[in-house]
Amino acid sequence: xxxxxxxxxxxxxxxxxxxxxxxxxxxxxxxxxxxxxxxxxxxxxxxxxxxxxxxxxxxxxxxxxxxxxxxxxxxxxxxxxxxxxxxxxxxxxxxxxxxxxxxxxxxxxxxxxxxxxxxxxxxxxxxxxxxxxxxxxxxxxxxxxxxxxxxxxxxxxxxxxxxxxxxxxxxxxxxxxxxxxxxxxxxxxxxxxxxxxxxxxxxxxxxxxxxxxxxxxxxxxxxxxxxxxxxxxxxxxxxxxxxxxxxxxxxxxxxxxxxxxxxxxxxxxxxxxxxxxxxxxxxxxxxxxxxxxxxxxxxxxxxxxxxxxxxxxxxxxxxxxxxxxxxxxxxxxxxxxxxxxxxxxxxxxxxxxxxxxxxxxxxxxxxxxxxxxxxxxxxxxxxxxxxxxxxxxxxxxxxxxxxxxxxxxxxxxxxxxxxxxxxxxxxxxxxxxxxxxxxxxxxxxxxxxxxxxxxxxxxxxxxxxxxxxxxxxxxxxxxxxxxxxxxxxxxxxxxxxxxxxxxxxxxxxxxxxxxxx
Amino acid sequence: xxxxxxxxxxxxxxxxxxxxxxxxxxxxxxxxxxxxxxxxxxxxxxxxxxxxxxxxxxxxxxxxxxxxxxxxxxxxxxxxxxxxxxxxxxxxxxxxxxxxxxxxxxxxxxxxxxxxxxxxxxxxxxxxxx
Numbered sequence: 105x106x107x108x109x110x111x112x113x114x115x116x117x118x119x120x121x122x123x124x125x126x127x128x129x130x131x132x133x134x135x136x137x138x139x140x141x142x143x144x145x146x147x148x149x150x151x152x153x154x155x156x157x158x159x160x161x162x163x164x165x166x167x168x169x170x171x172x173x174x175x176x177x178x179x180x181x182x183x184x185x186x187x188x189x190x191x192x193x194x195x196x197x198x199x200x201x202x203x204x205x206x207x208x209x210x211x212x213x214x215x216x217x218x219x220x221x222x223x224x225x226x227x228x229x230x231x232x233x234x235x236x237x238x239x240x241x242x243x244x245x246x247x248x249x250x251x252x253x254x255x256x257x258x259x260x261x262x263x264x265x266x267x268x269x270x271x272x273x274x275x276x277x278x279x280x281x282x283x284x285x286x287x288x289x290x291x292x293x294x295x296x297x298x299x300x301x302x303x304x305x306x307x308x309x310x311x312x313x314x315x316x317x318x319x320x321x322x323x324x325x326x327x328x329x330x331x332x333x334x335x336x337x338x339x340x341x342x343x344x345x346x347x348x349x350x351x352x353x354x355x356x357x358x359x360x361x362x363x364x365x366x367x368x369x370x371x372x373x374x375x376x377x378x379x380x381x382x383x384x385x386x387x388x389x390x391x392x393x394x395x396x397x398x399x400x401x402x403x404x405x406x407x408x409x410x411x412x413x414x415x416x417x418x419x420x421x422x423x424x425x426x427x428x429x430x431x432x433x434x435x436x437x438x439x440x441x442x443x444x445x446x447x448x449x450x451x452x453x454x455x456x457x458x459x460x461x462x463x464x465x466x467x468x469x470x471x472x473x474x475x476x477x478x479x480x481x482x483x484x485x486x487x488x489x490x491x492x493x494x495x496x497x498x499x500x501x502x503x504x505x506x507x508x509x510x511x512x513x514x515x516x517x518x519x520x521x522x523x524x525x526x527x528x529x530x531x532x533x534x535x536x537x538x539x540x541x542x543x544x545x546x547x548x549x550x551x552x553x554x555x556x557x558x559x560x561x562x563x564x565x566x567x568x569x570x571x572x573x574x575x576x577x578x579x580x581x582x583x584x585x586x587x588x589x590x591x592x593x594x595x596x597x598x599x600x601x602x603x604x605x606x607x608x609x610x611x612x613x614x615x616x617x618x619x620x621x
Numbered sequence: 622x623x624x625x626x627x628x629x630x631x632x633x634x635x636x637x638x639x640x641x642x643x644x645x646x647x648x649x650x651x652x653x654x655x656x657x658x659x660x661x662x663x664x665x666x667x668x669x670x671x672x673x674x675x676x677x678x679x680x681x682x683x684x685x686x687x688x689x690x691x692x693x694x695x696x697x698x699x700x701x702x703x704x705x706x707x708x709x710x711x712x713x714x715x716x717x718x719x720x721x722x723x724x725x726x727x728x729x730x731x732x733x734x735x736x737x738x739x740x741x742x743x744x745x746x747x748x749x750x751x
Contacts, residue, residue, distance in 0.1 A: 189715075190712075190715045190716055190717045190718065191717070191718035346715050347714055347715055349715075349716075350714065350715050350716035351716075356739075356743060357736075357739050357740075357743065361716040361721045361722075361723070362721065362722045362723060363713065363716055363720045363721055363722065364720060364721070364722050366713070401710060401713075401714070402714075423722060459739070497742060605735075606732050606734050606735050608734065608735060608737075608738025608739070608741070608742070609742075610738075610741055610742055611742075
């Protein structure tokens with residue numbers, strides 16, 4: 105005869121089995137038929153084997169309206185807990201689409217909030233796997249209030265612990281704000297993110313659009329900039345989250361993991377000396393310089409398809425995480441525009457929050473001119489870069505590779521932006537503006553009155569270039585600390601960052617600054 | 622005197638038994654070793670011989686023969702090597718524990734200067750009068 109304890113154990117085991125099944129076998133099969141994994145399968149792919157510890161597996165909603173009393177599932181459509189990624193503690197939550205379409209409920213919010221609180225108190229990163237049809241309509245204002253509970257914790261954790269969102273299905277309505285408040289958004293497979301869906305858009309504006317063309321990964325990684333990375337499959341998306349985490353610390357008091365160096369810091373890549381084309385108007389790919397300078401196979405570009413005229417990303421130098429900001433001469437000659445400014449400023453602030461040193465490569469002819477940019481507020485967007493650089497207290501090093509003109513020179517890591525060390529390659533051109541426009545402004549009358557205006561203009565342009573299109577005038581004035589051979593960049597950076605590793609700088613006490621928006 | 626004789630008898634008998642068993646065990650092990658080696662020896666030719674045979678074979682014939690390393694197909698060995706290196710590179714990219722210089726979450730690798738500095742950075746706002 106079974107004892108009373110055995111009965112209790114049996115009950116618990118049955119409840120746990122039900123929780124593991126989520127919305128049931130049929131729903132799981134449907135999820136698989138769509139080529140998607142369940143929440144638990146995703147977590148097992150993300151976390152180290154056997155490291156997951158679940159909390160709240162038996163929580164269910166207490167709402168009876170609209171037939172919800174007949175649809176109670178242990179866990180209520182979300183799996184939350186702690187686990188390890190590459191041996192590092194992380195908090196995780198994964199929405200379970202098999203339970204009522206993963207709809208966001210009061211219980212879901214309670215479970216996520218609990219994990220967020222524990223992650224913040226423990227100083228560990230949090231990774232959310234989103235796959236939800238939106239708010240649970242049957243719960244009314246309860247589910248709306250639930251969003252708020254999560255948002256406030258997203259904000260409190262911002263800049264304290266890394267927050268990564270992986271979108272693996274639909275993410276619509278108010279639910280999009282939680283990922284948007286996190287540090288990184290990765291969109292995988294056929295996931296979508298939008299505030300208002302195609303049906304609502306059609307009803308309101310008459311515009312016909314598909315879910316993918318409205319808020320698919322393509323849109324958000326290339327046009328809107330909402331998502332930072334994308335992947336073709338769920339497995340690749342989860343791998344990206346792991347990869348991203350490897351560059352980030354556990355919290356804002358600690359350093360990112362340092363790897364045992366496997367690439368000598370003294371290595372010099374001769375190809376760098378010939379990277380800059382002889383014709384100053386010829387483009388080159390700054391990513392070639394980045395991959396040659398930093399540790400082999402360590403560069404992870406963030407937002408590679410959004411604002412391609414700027415390159416930001418993480419790499420490693422001597423095994424240490426480094427944040428890289430660069431102009432991309434291969435796209436729009438590296439000119440800064442609204443999107444590039446937003447991209448750079450955001451990345452600088454992420455690096456500063458998580459104690460990751462910044463290395464800036466400057467080759468920028470200036471801000472992109474035009475009414476579209478001015479009307480769009482390129483001034484306030486460009487100001488974000490200046491604000492972010494000035495505010496950042498992490499080690500900052502800049503390298504002028506070619507053009508550093510006007511406001512863009514100042515904004516992109518000049519000495520006045522509290523840059524710790526400024527290097528320049530011999531190909532650097534540091535001036536207020538290009539030679540031709542400068543001569544037009546300075547010598548308009550002289551050129552006009554000359555016997556041969558064209559010859560006089562060419563003469564003056566040559567003189568201007570001789571004077572300013574080199575790094576030595578800036579070095580004379582102390583604006584450049586050292587002019588270096590391009591191939592020396594790696595050892596120079598390694599030595600500089602070694603010195604600056606213990607840099608501590610404090611900003612004046614304030615509640616918070618008022619960054620341009 | 623009879624006790625001494627009995628004792629010697631027992632010693633000889635005991636030691637004899639032990640040695641006899643050891644000899645039997647040695648014989649068994651030798652037999653097993655030979656049985657075990659014979660088929661393997663047939664399948665795995667001596668590496669030097671194999672290499673010499675490979676070198677002596679004309680190029681056209683060598684291209685059809687599959688070279689072996691330690692009895693394993695060379696192509697398979699190369700695939701294993703590539704997979705191992707790829708796995709190592711992936712583990713390195715993800716900063717796996719074996720690739721790290723310090724334990725995650727520990728500040729043992731950093732200085733007190735940095736630790737104290739970060740505390741100040743993160744608590745820069747303090748109520749006046751305290």
